[in-house]
Amino acid sequence: MQSARLDEPNVSRRPRRLVTDSTPEYMRHDSFKDFVLDQLGEMPELRGKAMFGGYGLYQRATFFGIIHKGRLYFKTNDVTQALYRARGMHPFRPNAKQTLAQYYEVPTDILEDPDHLIVWARSAVTLPTSQLPLPFTATPQGYDRPAQL
Secondary structure (H helix, E strand, C coil), X not given: CCCCCCCCCCCCCCCCCCCCCCCCXXXXXXXXXXXXXXXXXXXXXXXXXXXXXXXXXXXXXXXXXEEECCEEEEECCCCCHHHHHHXXXXXXXXXXXXXXXXXXXXXXXXXXXXXXXXXXXXXHHCCCHHHCCXXXXXXXXXXXXXXXX
16 A cells, blocks of 8 residues: 655545635634644544634544644654655744644645645654564553463
């Protein structure tokens, strides 16, 4: 199976309209959250949870994104972070004293294209092979060792 690249979508869909600066302030944040959830609608078990003045994005139990003040940030890793930086994106800064270096803002052109956005979101949910844990020899705590044949 060929792995998906962040810049190549698999499916073609009609783009949706982005919330703009002309959107009234009282509607911006919830409308933007709804827009993002709509754009990511094909991801199974997707949900947004209110947190700290913004929203956390989850697929199943995996926290992978942040919606804050009309911007979308995805979790990055050593492989994907370079793609964000190459597009001039910056890490999430909820305030002047705090930076969450693993979460980078999603570029507008990706945000506006649901096919590309889903590819980028999946990369935020899934660790690349290079970051998966190595096989272990000891039995993890709390698990039974499989029966020997």
